[in-house]
Amino acid sequence: MTCQGNPLTRSGLFGRRGFLMAGAAGGLGLSLPDLLMRRAAAEMKQYDFIKARAKSVIHIYLPGGMAQQESWDPKPYSPLEYRGELGTTKTNTGEVICNSMPKLAKQADKYCVIRSMTHGEAAHERGTHNMFTGYKPSPALQYPSFGAVVSHEYGPRNNLPAYICIPNVPNEFAGTGYLPSSYGGFALGADPARGDFQVRDLNLAGGVDANRFIRRKEALEKINQRFVSMTAADNIGAMNTFYERAYDLLDTPAAKEAFDLSKEDDKTRDRYGRNQAGARMLMARRLVEAGSRLVTLTYGSWDMHANITRGVNGQMPAFDQGLSVLLEDLSERGLLDETLVMVSSEFGRTPKINNDAGRDHWPKVFSVMLAGGGIRGGMIHGASDSTATEPDSDPVSPADLATTMYHLLGIVADKELMAPGARPIEIVDGGKVIENILS
Structure with a gap:
């Protein structure tokens, strides 16, 4: 049933x-x-008690495993081989984060940092699976990503895809899992930071006017009806859904316009930063403002096994600028209260600097940042121990993080969805809402 x-x-x-x-x-x-x-x-x-606090989610994913010590959880009193070469800066709430993020330090009243994230998967693929689904990997079942679940539960809004990926679907675990393929992410197909950026397949081909487009659409629908009558394959139904959503975009100028960064003035473009981090975060703001429910974007490569100081100094400034401006911009537009911003990575880095002046994979403890959408800003949840080796208090699992995100969206996390073979599977199994970070 x-x-x-x-x-x-x-x-x-x-x-x-x-x-x-x-x-x-x-x-x-x-x-x-x-x-x-x-x-x-x-x-x-x-x-009925679970009322949505957030209308949309911007999930900023930092692939490779960002070091907690060089970001949200510095250890200034540990020995040099543990704390690393970077220093600290005080936030506007009196806490301390790494001095690699001076602009975000001034926005700390808007966000919460979880310093006690933990799981047991030290391989990139398995850690990524945890952080995109809330589940441990299983050989028996492919679990749906956050975006696919949100798309399944709520569907499109304002003719925009419910789940959008910037610039592409970031990994194999950001897909639909056991859910139908029609709930997959809409990928831009190109980086919005490029000067010639254009969303793939969002414009009519050369020589095709509106009337010709309508005739093609009608012919395609007739052909599709025959395919649908002959097979119940998921990919056929998914393709029909993708076509219908593409038609909606093509027929809705306001929806198409959400993808057009040229509509932003030069001052805003410069404020975010004319780079990958800035352009992707600005695009994410435009998309949730226009109605998309969950936008996933990736930035950088944080797998810094060697020369971590140089790596962080190279990639963090653009991230620091883009994210701090995103929080300001959402707040100024009255969108932060209804938009959950989540910054995550598949795991953290080893407590001790290695022989190559880098840090290796470390899933035992790492950090995640949350802002807006019902999150209480200006706080730290949980703690790692003195060398960022393991949680010292209030450990948080990927299932807890996922359950909290769904709770803020008004989705019951232990609701059962139907997997292949008529198997009821809970959206999240065993997670708890992290109550004290909610506003």
């Missing part, structure tokens, strides 16, 4: 636990209809 779109069918009502309760209730004199009515009322009461 579990289905994909009904809050009553999450884990409690008609799921496995619901039928176990029905069996137990028989001995108490309750009929199955009585039990189901009571259970439904309880389920709806709980579901």
